[in-house]
Amino acid sequence: MTPAPTRSADHLTLALPKGRILEDAIALLSQAGLPLTMPEKSRALRHEFPGVTILELRNQDVPIYVDLGVADAGIVGKDVLIESGRTVYEPVDLKFAGCRLSLIREVGATGEITRVGTKYPRAARAYLHSRGITAETVKLSGNIELACLTGLADAVVDLVQTGGTLKANNLEEVEVLFHSTARLIVNRAALKVRAARLRPLIENLRTLTAQ
Ligand SMILES: Nc1ncnc2c1ncn2[C@@H]1O[C@H](COP(=O)(O)OP(=O)(O)OP(=O)(O)O)[C@@H](O)[C@H]1O
Numbered sequence: 001m002t003p004a005p006t007r008s009a010d011h012l013t014l015a016l017p018k019g020r021i022l023e024d025a026i027a028l029l030s031q032a033g034l035p036l037t038m039p040e041k042s043r044a045l046r047h048e049f050p051g052v053t054i055l056e057l058r059n060q061d062v063p064i065y066v067d068l069g070v071a072d073a074g075i076v077g078k079d080v081l082i083e084s085g086r087t088v089y090e091p092v093d094l095k096f097a098g099c100r101l102s103l104i105r106e107v108g109a110t111g112e113i114t115r116v117g118t119k120y121p122r123a124a125r126a127y128l129h130s131r132g133i134t135a136e137t138v139k140l141s142g143n144i145e146l147a148c149l150t151g152l153a154d155a156v157v158d159l160v161q162t163g164g165t166l167k168a169n170n171l172e173e174v175e176v177l178f179h180s181t182a183r184l185i186v187n188r189a190a191l192k193v194r195a196a197r198l199r200p201l202i203e204n205l206r207t208l209t210a211q
């Protein structure tokens with residue numbers, strides 16, 4: 001393992017997820033005063049800007065990079081943060097990427113739930129336990145709703161935003177587990193070492209999102 005270069009206290013390393021959050025995250029961080037632009041499409045995974053390095057990650061890896069201090073801060077959906085089980089400092093609700101995690105079944109399904117497909121096994125298990133439902137949870141990676149349509153599962157736990165995917169596949173929301181938006185997360189040690197960079201960033205983001 002190549003040792004990480006020593007980073008000066010005035011340099012910020014941020015973990016951002018590729019995918020639907022990236023563009024809004026870059027736009028909001030720019031409004032908050034960081035000199036960022038949307039990275040050009042390329043295979044580069046690390047993007048350098050004056051005083052800021054952006055690490056482009058999978059959603060699930062953002063809390064890990066921040067918790068372990070490789071990134072000083074990051075932006076990630078509350079859904080992914082809850083599922084990660086990591087207790088990082090979460091100072092700002094950024095109020096975009098709004099959606100909800102829900103229990104979903106085929107329209108009119110009433111039979112017993114014995115198997116649930118989901119990308120969120122931790123949240124799904126906690127929910128099923130809280131409802132006294134003894135069901136197997138199967139971890140899936142995408143197009144989760146298909147598990148219901150094919151009989152792989154009697155229900156799925158997945159994200160809903162417009163409801164368009166449910167409607168197009170004859171599915172319905174049975175219950176909302178929780179609502180989610182994008183969050184700023186911060187490494188607690190970095191907050192001390194890089195206070196001069198992180199405190200104004202947090203304040204600016206709070207003002208921009210009116211908290
Ligand atoms: N339909 C949606 N509308 C609004 N926000 C959403 C929607 N789907 C997901 N999100 C939010 O955006 C985040 C990122 O979603 P995105 O679709 O980029 O992830 P993904 O590509 O499915 O994840 P992975 O990294 O597992 O491939 C989610 O964690 C959630 O907080």
Ligand SMILES: O=P(O)(O)OC[C@H]1O[C@H](OP(=O)(O)OP(=O)(O)O)[C@H](O)[C@@H]1O
Pocket residue numbers: 141142143144145158159160161162163164165166
């Ligand atoms: O209510 P809607 O507006 O239709 O949005 C919900 C859909 O969006 C997400 O899927 P995504 O497009 O990220 O694909 P994925 O299944 O591969 O995660 C989510 O998993 C739902 O399938």
